[in-house]
Amino acid sequence: MQAATSMDSTVTDLGHELRRTHLRAMLNGRLLEERLRSLYRQGLIHGGVYLGFGQEAFSAAGGCCLQKGDVFAPLIRDMAGRLAFGETVEEVLRTYLGKRSGAMRGRDGNIHRGSLEQGILPMISHLGAMLPTAAGILLARRLRGASGSVGLAAIGDGAMACGATHEALNAVAVHRLPLVVMVANNGYSYSSPNSCAFACDDLVQRAEGYGIPGHHCDATDPKAALATMAGAITAARETGQAQLVVGKLLRLCGHGEHDDGAYMDAAQREAARDCLSFGPEQAVADGILAAGEWDQWRQVITTTIDTALATVEAEPDAEPAQEDWQAWSESWPGLEAAP
Amino acid sequence: MSATSYAGALRLALDHALRDDDDVFIYGQDVAGSFGGAFKITKGLSDRYGDRVINAPISEDAIAGMAIGAAMEGMRPVIEFQFADFATIAFNQLVNHAGTTYWRTGKPCPLTARLPVGGTPGGGPFHSQMAEAWLGHHPGMVVFAPATVDDAYCMLRQAIASNDPVIFCEHKYLYEQVRDDSFNPDLASALPAGEAAIRRHGRDCTVVAWSAMLYDALRAADVLAREHGIEIEVIDLRCLRPLPRDGVLGSVSRTGRLVVASEDFPFGGVAAELLALVAQHGFGLLDAPPVRVSSLDTPIPFHPSLWAAHRPQAADIVAAVIQTVRF
Numbered sequence: 153m154q155a156a157t158s159m160d161s162t163v164t165d166l167g168h169e170l171r172r173t174h175l176r177a178m179l180n181g182r183l184l185e186e187r188l189r190s191l192y193r194q195g196l197i198h199g200g201v202y203l204g205f206g207q208e209a210f211s212a213a214g215g216c217c218l219q220k221g222d223v224f225a226p227l228i229r230d231m232a233g234r235l236a237f238g239e240t241v242e243e244v245l246r247t248y249l250g251k252r253s254g255a256m257r258g259r260d261g262n263i264h265r266g267s268l269e270q271g272i273l274p275m276i277s278h279l280g281a282m283l284p285t286a287a288g289i290l291l292a293r294r295l296r297g298a299s300g301s302v303g304l305a306a307i308g309d310g311a312m313a314c315g316a317t318h319e320a321l322n323a324v325a326v327h328r329l330p331l332v333v334m335v336a337n338n339g340y341s342y343s344s345p346n347s348c349a350f351a352c353d354d355l356v357q358r359a360e361g362y363g364i365p366g367h368h369c370d371a372t373d374p375k376a377a378l379a380t381m382a383g384a385i386t387a388a389r390e391t392g393q394a395q396l397v398v399g400k401l402l403r404l405c406g407h408g409e410h411d412d413g414a415y416m417d418a419a420q421r422e423a424a425r426d427c428l429s430f431g432p433e434q435a436v437a438d439g440i441l442a443a444g445e446w447d448q449w450r451q452v453i454t455t456t457i458d459t460a461l462a463t464v465e466a467e468p469d470a471e472p473a474q475e476d477w478q479a480w481s482e483s484w485p486g487l488e489a490a491p
Numbered sequence: 492m493s494a495t496s497y498a499g500a501l502r503l504a505l506d507h508a509l510r511d512d513d514d515v516f517i518y519g520q521d522v523a524g525s526f527g528g529a530f531k532i533t534k535g536l537s538d539r540y541g542d543r544v545i546n547a548p549i550s551e552d553a554i555a556g557m558a559i560g561a562a563m564e565g566m567r568p569v570i571e572f573q574f575a576d577f578a579t580i581a582f583n584q585l586v587n588h589a590g591t592t593y594w595r596t597g598k599p600c601p602l603t604a605r606l607p608v609g610g611t612p613g614g615g616p617f618h619s620q621m622a623e624a625w626l627g628h629h630p631g632m633v634v635f636a637p638a639t640v641d642d643a644y645c646m647l648r649q650a651i652a653s654n655d656p657v658i659f660c661e662h663k664y665l666y667e668q669v670r671d672d673s674f675n676p677d678l679a680s681a682l683p684a685g686e687a688a689i690r691r692h693g694r695d696c697t698v699v700a701w702s703a704m705l706y707d708a709l710r711a712a713d714v715l716a717r718e719h720g721i722e723i724e725v726i727d728l729r730c731l732r733p734l735p736r737d738g739v740l741g742s743v744s745r746t747g748r749l750v751v752a753s754e755d756f757p758f759g760g761v762a763a764e765l766l767a768l769v770a771q772h773g774f775g776l777l778d779a780p781p782v783r784v785s786s787l788d789t790p791i792p793f794h795p796s797l798w799a800a801h802r803p804q805a806a807d808i809v810a811a812v813i814q815t816v817r818f
């Protein structure tokens with residue numbers, strides 16, 4: 153049985169390009185989510201807005217280390233990881249703004265968006281449900297003799313208590329499927345602190361119970377998060393074995409934009425490190441980023457978002473007259489579409 | 492050639508589906524090896540199809556979730572639940588995930604979930620239930636419930652070939668009880684899904700049944716003809732979602748009377764749906780109020796004599812038909 157591994161030793165192996173890509177994806181995620189917050193406050197978004205503030209380093213690390221052809225099952229705080237894996241700003245905005253051109257065509261919203269062609273699974277709300285689905289894709293590929301790809305599924309500290317999560321972790325271990333499960337332990341499950349969600353010292357201890365390697369990191373440290381995710385994803389790809397990664401961080405916002413998070417521990421919040429502040433400092437100190445470059449990125453990304461928003465806003469909304477109201481892919485006799 | 496059982500026809504359908512399409516695979520508890528599943532439906536298949544017959548841990552939620560992933564990837568998984576009752580654990584994946592996939596993504600979700608349904612003596616509350624109402628309730632779901640050997644074979648092939656998620660309800664009582672010595676897989680043919688079969692013609696009253704209840708309806712038909720001079724038309728629904736509306740309304744238009752016989756609980760079931768259908772779309776066809784015969788509205792009892800009183804019997808159908816005809 154593998155003990156939980158610290159990946160600190162591999163930090164120095166990270167290439168500069170990967171670190172820059174990672175940082176940029178973090179900034180992409182934060183700036184786009186800041187825009188979503190503002191659109192939400194203007195009443196321009198249908199449905200809820202859930203943000204990944206404070207989780208960008210971890211999420212982007214997952215997205216950056218995947219390759220084309222891999223499978224990603226993001227959850228509600230994975231904007232940075234999605235963008236790193238190739239989702240475009242336009243695609244994000246189309247769904248939030250309820251456009252017919254969006255992947256979900258107005259039928260499902262916001263964080264549920266995804267594209268099977270791109271390997272981004274459109275999540276259902278039920279926590280834990282996407283883990284076995286990602287595993288099933290990997291099983292199918294193995295049965296078809298297509299090897300080399302891995303899956304990455306995101307989950308939170310709270311959803312580690314779901315039966316579906318447990319069933320999937322056990323199944324990927326039993327079937328030796330290369331699924332990396334990344335647990336963002338952000339301290340809260342909606343309003344409930346960790347003490348309400350689990351009673352072990354660290355969720356990474358569960359890896360041993362499943363018989364898979366476990367990894368953990370301080371996910372407010374971009375370099376550590378990237379090194380840990382890179383190590384876990386590489387291990388899954390090379391050994392074909394599932395991996396459990398726990399990133400410790402803090403949710404730097406409410407559960408959703410409807411929630412002010414007043415129940416959160418104020419001192420903990422005060423002391424928390426924001427990966428978006430620490431990331432550029434660390435990168436400049438490491439010689440990865442030139443002074444001033446971060447602000448240039450910020451400007452470029454902001455312009456990209458402005459342009460994408462202008463494009464998407466002009467696109468037609470979802471509307472009933474354009475719907476086929478078809479829930480079945482086949483035309484079954486006697487199953488008329490609308491009532 | 493010895494008579495083929497319903498179970499044997501199911502096994503043959505799986506065998507042929509695995510033979511004809513490399514994208515078909517079986518995933519479920521105890522399905523592989525020499526054991527071949529709790530009801531032996533997959534016995535021998537792993538000898539021939541090796542890694543496409545896969546044993547699963549006792550994780551119904553994950554089994555269904557993995558099948559959805561494999562189906563999204565273009566394969567045609569067939570998952571086996573040991574008893575339909577345990578599919579409650581997979582309810583979320585089946586209705587919220589498989590059932591919404593096409594609508595949400597435009598991509599099909601071609602999985603087949605095999606559920607051994609229905610009561611047997613001694614089965615009790617958790618090994619006897621029907622599954623059509625709660626799984627069929629949701630958009631995107633297809634529910635088959637074959638009653639004959641030909642349909643067991645043909646409809647399982649249809650289910651696996653379908654691009655939508657199919658809940659395939661196989662009645663445990665039928666596995667060995669129903670046999671057909673003329674069954675030939677090369678000649679077997681089934682109506683398209685969504686069409687009901689008329690299993691016996693009659694002009695006095697329509698009796699709609701499906702799954703094992705078909706045989707109670709046919710026994711009732713004999714009694715009614717012999718002892719009461721009443722000829723009922725027995726409709727085998729075969730498929731509950733889509734519901735063969737035309738077949739039911741067509742029969743009621745000939746008989747003017749409807750009795751629905753269901754092994755399921757009465758509340759919110761397929762029988763209620765059929766009565767609603769005929770009340771709304773066939774009111775003018777009716778010469779008497781439609782009647783539904785269902786199980787009692789309690790959990791399913793364990794003791795065989797309690798169970799026999801709980802589940803509708805041919806005599807209950809006879810009584811309902813007489814009441815309807817004499818209205």
Ligand SMILES: Cc1ncc(C[n+]2csc(CCOP(=O)(O)OP(=O)(O)O)c2C)c(N)n1
Pocket residue numbers: 228229277278279307308309310311312314336338340341342403407
């Ligand atoms: C099965 C299920 N139960 C309840 C919910 C409602 N819900 C949505 S997010 C959430 C909290 C999740 O906490 P955690 O897993 O820690 O993720 P985080 O929100 O912190 O990222 C809850 C309870 C749900 N989506 N799914």
Ligand SMILES: [Mg+2]
Pocket residue numbers: 308309310336337338339340341342
């Ligand atoms: Mg949390």
